[in-house]
Amino acid sequence: MKDLIKGFGGQMKEAVSIGESASFSAPEHEIHNVLLIGLGGSAFGGEIIRNYAASQCTVPFGIVRDYKVPGYVSEHTLLIVSSYSGNTEETLSMLASAMPHNPKVVCVSSGGQILEMARKNGYDHIELPGGYPPRTAAGYSIIQQLFILKNFGLIGAFEQDLAEAISLVEHFDDHDDAHLIAEQMFNKIPVLYSSPDFESVSIRWRQQIQENAKHIAFHHVMPEMNHNELVGWKNPAGLLEDSVVVVLRSDLDNERTAIRMDICRDIFSEYADAVVEVNASGKSHLGQLFYFLHLGDWVSYYLAELNEEDPMPVKVIDLLKGELAKHA
Structure with missing residues (x-):
């Protein structure tokens, strides 16, 4: 964990390169709202973006952590699907519940079923490097969302602010x-x-x-x-x-x-x-x-x-997932 935290500035720089290389198809309908769906560390990036973009995003920006999307999701919704593993149970359920409403979908993930669904359905997607605990990959998630919003004309230039953020992290003392x-x-x-x-x-x-x-x-x-x-x-x-x-x-x-x-x-x-x-x-x-x-x-x-605790494992979450699997 120590090395992952120490290397966060490098992750941010890599995330910029990924975002700059991302390509998106034009939406078929005008975007009236943005909804990010995700859980835990994958949803957290949306919180940073909601704070940062609040004063400039031209449409409402929402975050849902559940099994279904709200009733306002429509063909005018930009749906950002954030799941680092690509296999988050709740996020997969939310995406399935959104599909009949035909939103503009952009998936952000390192793999799993989310990327499979994106490729199968022709959704825009950004593939992240794998192998991180999701909460340590926040830099990847946050920065991709900046590029997504800018691409669809919902926020202005952020590059100067992001450069300052990277410098603050890299020179943290x-x-x-x-x-x-x-x-x-x-x-x-x-x-x-x-x-x-x-x-x-x-x-x-x-x-x-x-x-x-x-x-x-x-x-x-x-x-x-x-x-x-x-x-x-x-x-x-x-x-x-x-x-x-x-x-x-x-x-x-x-x-x-x-x-x-x-x-x-x-x-x-x-x-x-x-x-x-x-x-x-x-x-x-x-x-x-x-x-x-x-x-x-x-x-x-x-x-x-x-506390004499290993910061890496989250055994009780693994236990919960194991018990939930028995009720699939």
Whole structure:
């Protein structure tokens, strides 16, 4: 896992080459919405893109993690099918449920049944390098989606922002901070907060902490949590004392949201063991998203070391899949 995290910048560069070489057929109908279907690490890339493209994507962008697609899917939908393995049960089911509605389909996968279906049905597809745990292949997934959206005229140029993001990852040197954050999480329950523009990386931190460190974690966003979850910061007092709050902050956050974070910091401090504020590096939104992503991956790795856990296997997920197979 350490080598995979360390090599993430190289993966991003390879992903750019793959995206630049990708070709797409013209849609038969005007695109009115984009829907990404996928689960786990394969769906996460869509969260980054939804955050980054929110201010410029000319149509709604949705993500579904289920067995069926929503009723609005039509011939005017750009359907991005994201499954690193190509064999994700739920994603295959969603694709099958979408096919009668004749959306414009683009598949992103390293192989499996997804690529077989793409070739059989003449869908556009991008084949990724295989052999990675899906959660470590996020760079491939995220960057392909940028190229897909740009190709269909839904976002503008992103190359400069992406170049900054690659540089931030390749020159990452905040290991002391990552160690310190992991140490503060050790034997505690991490509760992660961010603004909506950075919710994708809160999700990433939560998922990586859970999968790599085998450590429960939770996340929410401000200002939404100010209207509900904030009231819960009182009981059960004993559990709250064993929590550590991590607030991911950016100079791009809405000014009012930043004030809310300042006020909530004092509230959390009354109940949590610690409140840790983490500030983004980088100038562009995409650069900051990738900085947070990479920092969080290192935090999860160092927390796995503290927990004396191997970050690679996910045995309980393998167990679940084995039990599900008995009910096929």
